[in-house]
Amino acid sequence: MKKVRILTLDGGGIRGIIPAVILNYIEKRIQEKTENPNAKISDYFDMIAGTSTGGILSVLLSLPAENDKKNGRYFAKEAIELYKTHGKEIFKKKRITKVFGALYTAKGLDNILKEKMGDIKLSESRKNCLITAYDISNREAVFFSSTDAVDSKDDDYYMREIARATSAAPTYFTPAKVQSLSGRTDYLIDGGVFANDPTMSALVEARKNKFSNIENPNFKEMYVVSIGTGKDTKRYTYEKAKKWGIAQWAVPILKILMSSSAEVVSYQVRKLFESLNCSDSYERLEPDLCKASNEMDDVSDKNIFNLENAGLIFVKKNKELLNKIADELIKNE
Numbered sequence: 576m577k578k579v580r581i582l583t584l585d586g587g588g589i590r591g592i593i594p595a596v597i598l599n600y601i602e603k604r605i606q607e608k609t610e611n612p613n614a615k616i617s618d619y620f621d622m623i624a625g626t627s628t629g630g631i632l633s634v635l636l637s638l639p640a641e642n643d644k645k646n647g648r649y650f651a652k653e654a655i656e657l658y659k660t661h662g663k664e665i666f667k668k669k670r671i672t673k674v675f676g677a678l679y680t681a682k683g684l685d686n687i688l689k690e691k692m693g694d695i696k697l698s699e700s701r702k703n704c705l706i707t708a709y710d711i712s713n714r715e716a717v718f719f720s721s722t723d724a725v726d727s728k729d730d731d732y733y734m735r736e737i738a739r740a741t742s743a744a745p746t747y748f749t750p751a752k753v754q755s756l757s758g759r760t761d762y763l764i765d766g767g768v769f770a771n772d773p774t775m776s777a778l779v780e781a782r783k784n785k786f787s788n789i790e791n792p793n794f795k796e797m798y799v800v801s802i803g804t805g806k807d808t809k810r811y812t813y814e815k816a817k818k819w820g821i822a823q824w825a826v827p828i829l830k831i832l833m834s835s836s837a838e839v840v841s842y843q844v845r846k847l848f849e850s851l852n853c854s855d856s857y858e859r860l861e862p863d864l865c866k867a868s869n870e871m872d873d874v875s876d877k878n879i880f881n882l883e884n885a886g887l888i889f890v891k892k893n894k895e896l897l898n899k900i901a902d903e904l905i906k907n908e
Contacts (some may be wrong), residue, residue, distance in 0.1 A: 577788045577907045578798040578856065581781060582636075583774040584622040585837055586627025586767035587804025588744070588871025589666065592658045592879065593862050594802040595632060596886025597897070599651040604901035614814065615647040617702060619904040620784050620800075624705040624777035626766040628871075630741030631688075634734045637700040637721070638692060647701060648689075655883065661687050662874035666747075677749045678872070681739065684748070688735040696756065697724035698731045705780045705790045707766025707773050708740040711750055716769055718776060722784055723767070728757040741766050746825055747872060768829075773835035774844050794847060798907060799857045800900055801841065805864040805885060807834045830869075858900055862889035 584594055601617040617623065617636040625633030635657070638648040664683040697704075697719060706719040719737045723730035732755055740751040740763040751763045770776050778799070782791055789796055809826055819827075841859050848857040865888055866880035890897060 576796065577621065578796055579789060579792045580620045580904055580907050581622045581624070581774075581777055581797055582616075582801045583777050583799065583801040584623075584625040584629030584632050584736075584773065585770045585773075585801075585803045586625075586629050586742075586744075586765065586833060587697045588628055588747070589662050589879070590804035590864075590867070590869075590871060590873050590882060591628030591632055592655060592882040593805050593867075593886040593889070594629065594860075595651060595658065595687040596883055597802055597860060597862070597890060598632075599655060600890045601897055601901050601904070604898055605905060608901060608905055615649070616651045617647040619908060620702065621788075622703040622777065622778070622781055623676065624707075624773045625741070626707045626771055626773045627742045627744060629773070629802075630706040631738045633704055633706055633736045634692060637702040637704045638695055638734065639699060639701040644699070644811060646699065657687070657691065659879055659883070664880055666872040666874045669758040672796060677723075678747050681743075681748050681751075684742070685735075685739060687737050692733075692738065695734045696731055697721055697734055697737060700724075700734070703784055703786070705773065705777050706737050706739075706741050706745075707770045707787045708751075708763040709766060709768050710761055710763055712762045717763060718780065719720070719765070720780060722780075724856060727761060728818070729755055731756040740764075744871065745829060767833045767836070770836060770840070771833040772801065772803070772840040774799060775840050776867075778844070778847075795851055795853050795856070797856060798903055799844070799848075800904075801844070801857070801859045803837065803859075805862050805863040805867065805869070805882075809869050817885075830871075858896070860889070860893075860896075862886060868873050 598616050606614045622635045640646040640648045667683045700721040704721045708717040736753040743751040744765040865885040867885045868878045
């Protein structure tokens with residue numbers, strides 16, 4: 576029996592360049608192995624899940640082509656170019672910096688999402704997909720599910736609005752005000768506050784879904800590739816932290832919440848697959864940042880170069896593993 580192939584992508588702002596570089600390598604490997612230069616990485620996954628910048632990547636990879644709904648719209652390399660070309664536009668600081676309020680206006684991000692995603696609806700996704708966000712009004716986790724969207728307009732949204740909501744990181748951007756196709760309005764922030772690594776959420780979602788080769792797959796019937804945006808190893812000293820108040824903790828606490836939630840999820844998923852004697856069915860890729868900054872909003876030319884290079888260094892060091900992943904994805908096609 577062929578396995579259900581699941582891709583999950585972490586949050587991390589501009590550091591999304593790193594998983595895009597890794598996916599680009601796997602995509603090229605698939606093109607070589609299948610002798611199909613038009614093959615896209617999204618063709619070889621049955622489900623794609625993401626949080627924050629990983630949510631944006633997930634939406635891009637789930638979009639149907641404009642004139643051919645059966646094919647994907649973007650290659651992985653186009654995701655790399657999005658970050659490199661539009662990074663400064665996404666993280667464009669306000670002309671007047673206030674003590675209170677988000678660091679960045681969302682206008683640039685909104686324009687890019689509109690340009691790249693148009694008015695495609697979640698229900699029109701060519702892949703089963705799951706994107707996370709958090710509802711600040713109802714105080715509950717939100718999971719944008721393509722399966723649910725097909726069944727109900729209450730759960731259907733424009734993909735660009737989903738991408739905006741999942742990436743509305745507190746202190747960086749204002750909360751997203753989005754509207755379902757039924758007309759309900761939601762007020763959402765970045766899903767990274769509870770699931771920066773969306774893998775566990777994706778596994779639960781996959782269990783209720785019907786795929787082309789299997790319905791309601793169990794964990795042994797899944798093959799999972801989970802990609803992080805670089806290990807954040809910045810240390811906070813006790814001597815400094817003990818003097819911090821609300822303002823000083825604002826950004827560090829967000830980073831700690833995001834990285835720690837991802838660490839917990841990867842530990843849980845790894846142990847889950849180990850307990851079922853199918854460790855080979857879960858691949859967690861967590862690159863080093865190398866010389867790149869751990870900041871989610873460092874869009875300097877130097878850092879964008881370093882982020883892309885960090886992805887390339889990971890690829891160079893892990894070609895055997897990445898080739899194996901490509902082979903597994905092809906085998907389960």
